Amino acid sequence: MKLFSFLWQNSRGTVVSAVLVGILGGAASSGLIILVHVVLNRGEAASAALIWSFVGLCILLPVSRILSEMLLVVLAQKTIYDLRVRLSRQIMNTPLRRLQEIGTARIFAALTEDILTISTGFASVPNLFLQTAILAGCLAYLAWLSVPVFFGVLVFLILGMFSVQMGFNKGFRFLARARELQDHVVTHIKALVEGTKEFKLHQARREAFLADCLQPTADQYRRQNIIGNGFIIATASWGQVLFFIQMGLLIFILPAIHYLSKDGLTGYALTVLYMMVPIGVIGSVIPNLGRASISLRKVESLDLTLGEAREAEGSIDTQPQSTLANLELVGVSHTYNGDNDGSKFTLGPIDLTLNSGDLVFLTGGNGSGKTTLALLLTGLYSPESGEVRLNGVPINDSNRGYYRQHFSAVFSDFYLLETLFGLQDDDLDRKAGDYLKQLHLDHKVQIRNGNLSTIELSHGQRKRLALLTAYLEDRPIYVFDEWAADQDPTFKQLFYHKLLPELKAKGKTVLVISHDDHYYNVADRIIKLDYGKIDYDTRNVASRDFRTELADKGLFVGQS
Numbered sequence: 001m002k003l004f005s006f007l008w009q010n011s012r013g014t015v016v017s018a019v020l021v022g023i024l025g026g027a028a029s030s031g032l033i034i035l036v037h038v039v040l041n042r043g044e045a046a047s048a049a050l051i052w053s054f055v056g057l058c059i060l061l062p063v064s065r066i067l068s069e070m071l072l073v074v075l076a077q078k079t080i081y082d083l084r085v086r087l088s089r090q091i092m093n094t095p096l097r098r099l100q101e102i103g104t105a106r107i108f109a110a111l112t113e114d115i116l117t118i119s120t121g122f123a124s125v126p127n128l129f130l131q132t133a134i135l136a137g138c139l140a141y142l143a144w145l146s147v148p149v150f151f152g153v154l155v156f157l158i159l160g161m162f163s164v165q166m167g168f169n170k171g172f173r174f175l176a177r178a179r180e181l182q183d184h185v186v187t188h189i190k191a192l193v194e195g196t197k198e199f200k201l202h203q204a205r206r207e208a209f210l211a212d213c214l215q216p217t218a219d220q221y222r223r224q225n226i227i228g229n230g231f232i233i234a235t236a237s238w239g240q241v242l243f244f245i246q247m248g249l250l251i252f253i254l255p256a257i258h259y260l261s262k263d264g265l266t267g268y269a270l271t272v273l274y275m276m277v278p279i280g281v282i283g284s285v286i287p288n289l290g291r292a293s294i295s296l297r298k299v300e301s302l303d304l305t306l307g308e309a310r311e312a313e314g315s316i317d318t319q320p321q322s323t324l325a326n327l328e329l330v331g332v333s334h335t336y337n338g339d340n341d342g343s344k345f346t347l348g349p350i351d352l353t354l355n356s357g358d359l360v361f362l363t364g365g366n367g368s369g370k371t372t373l374a375l376l377l378t379g380l381y382s383p384e385s386g387e388v389r390l391n392g393v394p395i396n397d398s399n400r401g402y403y404r405q406h407f408s409a410v411f412s413d414f415y416l417l418e419t420l421f422g423l424q425d426d427d428l429d430r431k432a433g434d435y436l437k438q439l440h441l442d443h444k445v446q447i448r449n450g451n452l453s454t455i456e457l458s459h460g461q462r463k464r465l466a467l468l469t470a471y472l473e474d475r476p477i478y479v480f481d482e483w484a485a486d487q488d489p490t491f492k493q494l495f496y497h498k499l500l501p502e503l504k505a506k507g508k509t510v511l512v513i514s515h516d517d518h519y520y521n522v523a524d525r526i527i528k529l530d531y532g533k534i535d536y537d538t539r540n541v542a543s544r545d546f547r548t549e550l551a552d553k554g555l556f557v558g559q560s
Contacts, residue, residue, distance in 0.1 A: 030137025121292020
């Protein structure tokens with residue numbers, strides 16, 4: 001089974017130790033039933049040796065069981081931890097474009113539901129080894145009592161296990177289909193949560209979404225789970241029936257065809273009856289292991305998918321330069337393929353040069369490629385053709401991780417953390433406090449040891465906190481994607497006329513994606529994209545008749 005090979009690959013020594021201790025516990029348990037049978041057949045008081053043997057086995061059994069289970073619990077938890085961390089690192093090292101293609105629902109399901117299912121499966125492994133050892137001990141005792149009876153029971157067990165496994169496999173196939181549907185269910189639930197406001201405002205849309213998307217997918221998921229678990233439940237019941245059939249054959253048929261003493265028959269019956277417990281436990285454990293194997297395959301398929309597109313981040317031990325000398329995009333292009341209609345959108349080829357202290361505004365219509373250009377510029381997308389150069393050095397997979405450390409960015413779909421991770425500065429709280437005052441957030445947010453007291457703010461205020469984080473990073477290149485789009489006039493004025501000029505004065509290179517033509521005269525350059533191509537690149541704005549030039553290009557600039 002996939003789960004056992006995974007455990008074996010991760011820690012063979014611990015697995016072997018746990019199995020050996022489990023076998024010892026199984027032998028102790030089997031020894032107890034043997035001892036009980038011997039004492040019952042003696043017809044006289046037990047000797048001191050038998051009593052002490054019984055005491056010793058009673059002590060050995062729980063000690064070996066505890067030790068075996070603890071070894072495998074430690075191993076299981078370590079394996080789950082390693083799996084979760086490895087998968088998290090894989091996600092961190094996977095190209096952004098590939099992650100977007102995979103989808104957050106699939107990744108989230110793997111990191112949560114699948115890991116939990118695998119954990120449940122691992123928790124069943126110790127008991128499986130112990131019960132298997134007990135079963136093996138019982139079979140060994142049967143072989144000692146009677147070789148023919150042993151082989152008869154063994155053949156019956158093998159045939160029974162084969163039929164039971166066929167039923168389990170049938171159920172697992174349905175559960176595997178249910179797991180595939182789970183990704184779609186998570187996607188719909190994500191849409192339900194994130195689109196709550198829109199659904200509440202449009203009843204017809206809400207009902208159509210529930211009737212055409214969420215309910216059918218959830219219903220298929222439900223049906224596959226019911227059928228799969230139904231096969232597993234029926235198979236487990238069939239296993240119990242087989243056990244009683246075996247018992248009936250032993251006590252009714254065997255004496256008729258083969259002479260057995262009363263003591264011998266009692267020993268066979270007692271041993272087979274004792275085998276009922278491990279067989280029942282094994283039957284209940286197998287479904288958990290099957291579900292865990294399904295989840296493990298799902299996680300590993302995701303891991304493989306991510307691994308195929310994994311980036312070589314390279315070393316980032318070298319500190320990024322404090323200011324930029326030269327950043328070039330030479331013939332850079334990137335293509336998006338439509339999901340179903342075969343449509344394509346290509347950005348580029350783009351030729352662009354940015355220098356230290358440049359304050360550049362990037363504009364253009366929706367879908368013109370502004371954010372894609374920013375993602376290419378920051379190294380979050382890799383160009384399909386062309387080359388990005390930092391101070392004349394071409395950027396590739398070996399140095400892209402280092403290259404990215406030169407950028408601070410606030411994208412339109414930014415994510416805000418409650419802790420200023422990765423900022424090593426003894427004076428961090430004071431600097432952050434100063435920026436909070438400038439951004440008029442000091443009355444709502446405090447910073448203690450790099451931790452924000454709250455991020456439960458309006459979207460515009462959260463954007464200001466994201467800007468605060470970017471400023472504290474103090475990188476040589478800044479990218480702001482429609483930062484001021486939902487800010488009130490006071491903070492637009494602060495952003496365009498104070499914060500951006502301050503960055504420029506420090507020698508920072510700043511790219512601002514903006515439609516605020518009211519503030520275009522702040523820029524050194526204005527670049528307009530149109531259908532993935534640079535329509536124009538206006539340079540040295542401050543030294544020209546700015547209004548006339550942009551009016552000639554179809555843009556109006558109001559008074560600032």
